[in-house]
Amino acid sequence: MDYTGGQQHSSSRHRQHKQISGVSPGCQQGGCLTCSDYNGCLSCKPRFFIHLERIGMKQIGVCLTSCPPGFYGTRSPERNTCTKCRSECDSCFNKNFCTRCRAGFYLHLGKCQEHCPEGLVRSDTQRECVPKCPAECESCVNGETCTQCRPGLYQLSGRCHHVCPEDYEPNDKLMECTAQVHCEVGEWSEWSPCSRSGRTCGFKRGQETRTRLVLQYPSPFGSPCPEISEIKECVVKRRKCPGGRRKNERRERRNRNNRKDKENPEGRRERKRERERDTAEREDSDNRNKTEHRHRRGHDTNPTSPADGLVQ
Template sequence: MQLQLISFVLILHCMEYANCQQHASRHRQHKQNVGVSTGCQSGCQTCSVYNGCLTCKPKLFIHLERDGMRQIGVCLASCPNGFYGMRSPDRNDCIKCGSECDTCFNKNFCLRCRAGSYLHKGKCQESCPEGLVPSDTKRECVPECPANCDSCLNSDTCKKCLPGHYLLHGKCHHVCPEDYEMSELMECIPTVHCEVGEWGEWSACSKSGKTCGFKWGQQTRTREVLQNPSPNGNPCPSTSEERECFVKRRRCQGKRKEDRKGDKRNRNNRRPKANRERKKDHEREMGDREDSENKNKTEQRHQRGQKRNPATEEGAAAQ
């Protein structure tokens, strides 16, 4: 009887110990799994409830963001500003740039500096070396004048370009951009296209300046040029056009009277012409008569001279 009682007590102790062991095992398992999430964020390979991504899928970078006292891991295709990517066989990390860099290529080469310092050969400096000036817009050490500039206001604004270049908005261009053209002043000026107004009304139907005495005629209409084009702009289209028109033929008023006046004018015009011709013939006749008289006078003087000097003629014959 005592032996049975002892056996029962031992069995109870063993069962209690087994339950304790099982409970302890479950507790350890739960403790190990505390903080492990079954649904990781996109890009995460493994993750934690408290620390976000622990490892990332291939080719992605793990970046640690601070949340109070904690650091939360996220997986990114590229690192944010102020960090650069470092790849290794085990994992890819986003590493913080130097304190003076806004963006960087690696630990020793900045791409853009923070405000107050200027980039020169991958380094951020508070002042620029000789021959260069700081540019606040680019945050770089740049030449005193822009490229291809002969004289300038500052490192960003040119006043006059070198030969072969054209000025536009403070910059020098070898060829002017689209919608601009080169001027004689070596500047890029906007290209201006021709603009014309609306067509006016058609004129009255007429022929040879008359609006009567015909059956078929012509009408015209015009439009104004509002904006003349620049040398490379679109030229102006036609500013006038004509079309044939038809009217009922009718006699012009006072036509016979005008015809009579026209005949009278023609006769009056012919009379002065005839008078001028008769005057010319008379002058020509008088001129010929005067020439004939002068010729006769000359011959008479010659004959009189020969009669006065016969001895001279005899001496000349003896010789």
């Protein structure tokens, strides 16, 4: 009997040693504070949650920094634990507030329901009760505010429009009604000095100009810009340009000839022929002068002939 009792006592101490040493996979986790080879973690280090994982018929304790989906964490001075959400919840914040429902249930105000309240419809993709949108909305916040319009419609302030309201224009890229931008221009400049063909002298009647800058260009449907330059006739006391009498005379003569050419094409052709004849005569004269000059130069440079020597 004594031997048997001694053997039983030795076996009990062996089991106790294994429990303390912790050789199971659960005990090897860094979050465990105490553990056993059969039940895994028995307690966790501060800020860790203890979670029971079922393996067959057995539950193993593990320590986690956050609870897995379908569970929510509760903290207490004694221990932090992972608690399972309600059966209709896929995930939850606490036992009374679901954040996502399992298939067949729809989330509304933290509750998972099989049927949505009046004015809301079920969304199978979101598993939520969502507002019933107006016919022209693709999606909405409520029955009056759209977040996306159906194709071909333009959104403005939560509503969808076939035609944008006054003072707005359609933006086909954003599919929105955007505010029209109208042209804005600055003040007129001073009138320029009276001039004619770029000159400010040698004439009596000329023109003055003034301009203004565009401060804001319009949008496609905005009010276009008005004229940004103006020209008016002006009259000045005629005066001659200093040092430019001959130049002005040549310019006036050309202008007279141009006017005559326009009025009398035949006279223009006759003057052209005269100019060509004058040019040809000048070229002939130049050629004769060059020829005579070469003859004279050649005669002066020739050596004395033998005949001239005999005469001497």
